[in-house]
Amino acid sequence: MAAEFRDYYETLGISRDATPAEVKQAFRKLARVHHPDVAQDKSGAEEKFKEINEAYEVLSDPEKRKKYDTLGANWNQQGGPPPPGGGGARWQSSGGGPMPEGFEFEFGGTGFSDFFEQYFSGGGTRRAAGFGGGGFHGGGGAMRGQDIEGDLMVTLEEAFAGSMRTISLRRMDPRTGQVATDEVQVRIPAGIGEGQQLRVPGHGGQGSGGGAAGDLYLRVRIAAHPDFRVKGHDLYCDLVLAPWEAVLGTTLPLKIPGGKTVQLKIPPGTGSEDQLRLKGYGLPKKNAPGDLYVEISIEAPSDVGGEEKELWEKLRDVSKFKPRED
Known part of the structure; x- marks a missing residue:
């Protein structure tokens, strides 16, 4: 064998x-x-x-x-x-x-x-x-x-x-x-x-x-999952947002293990590396289920031109936003 x-x-x-x-x-x-x-x-x-x-x-x-x-x-x-x-x-x-x-x-x-x-x-x-x-008792x-x-x-x-x-x-x-x-x-x-x-x-x-x-x-x-990581009874997943979704906020469907789809609310002003918690959407547990943590990253467009570029330049000029200091 x-x-x-x-x-x-x-x-x-x-x-x-x-x-x-x-x-x-x-x-x-x-x-x-x-x-x-x-x-x-x-x-x-x-x-x-x-x-x-x-x-x-x-x-x-x-x-x-x-x-x-x-x-x-x-x-x-x-x-x-x-x-x-x-x-x-x-x-x-x-x-x-x-x-x-x-x-x-x-x-x-x-x-x-x-x-x-x-x-x-x-x-x-x-x-x-x-x-x-006990151990072997001897004598049969x-x-x-x-x-x-x-x-x-x-x-x-x-x-x-x-x-x-x-x-x-x-x-x-x-x-x-x-x-x-x-x-x-x-x-x-x-x-x-x-x-x-x-x-x-x-x-x-x-x-x-x-x-x-x-x-x-x-x-x-x-078993490893392509979208979710398991830590104890909690689940973690990554979610990539467009800049406007992070700034303005939105609601996105999120499919979770078990066949359910939940509506995830993205608050306005959500930042990269922020973490959103969905209480009770982790693995089942006798006393209380674990939670689902959604870890946010923001992806900027890599190639803009024409009207889109003009709009980004206008946003730069009118925005009062200052990057947060560490």
Whole structure:
């Protein structure tokens, strides 16, 4: 069950010396095309969007990108690179657990490829605990199976509304070569946040001597969105205004995750780098939902002439506006 190499640079259509800004630009361009809400080909949009997110997850993180570049350089060497310590889709023996060393597993339906799980996830075995929380009891005593961890990619839309996901876990016993697959329905609750864990009882490693099975823990990774950034339960987005919109004020439609469109009021005199807050339009939360912050920038026309230039010159001459001092 060896993982297949993923060329993340090819996925984003960028060169290997692309700058962080170029990585972000490529992601946003592709994500807007393949986002399931707007893609013309709905059947393949979700999978493509996840592939783009996985590539961005690695290449936008300096440490992950450095690790990936080193990995890529060694990939075609005989035998391939060894899995980095502490991660991946391989059982790590942890003090006499019931699974033999080298027992392998792979996830399906998490939104991440086996390649990512093996080299860039914090997944693996969580712990080996004995029945009732103790260690191995010896003499044929019951021993609880190992818990398993993996990453689960959750789109911003799923975090808003909640969803159900079918997760598969394929296990291969190196002694027999046999592969067993379990499938389980995982409920993603509305308002789930980055880094939270979903526990699926009884879907970890099998116990021995009559011990209970371990559990499966899925660590939530909120998928990058082309227009919104997530911080806790708050959302942030950028909005570019024309000079007259900022000066005179206006009302603009703003589509937010969850399918809603809100009317955003731009007060007269709004300045660049101002921040507008829409209370309660962030991610759901038990006590109170988060907020949506709209960060403003103003874009001036780059090429004016004729009557338009004359009007700008007249505005310059009659305006009493003085730039604010820092």
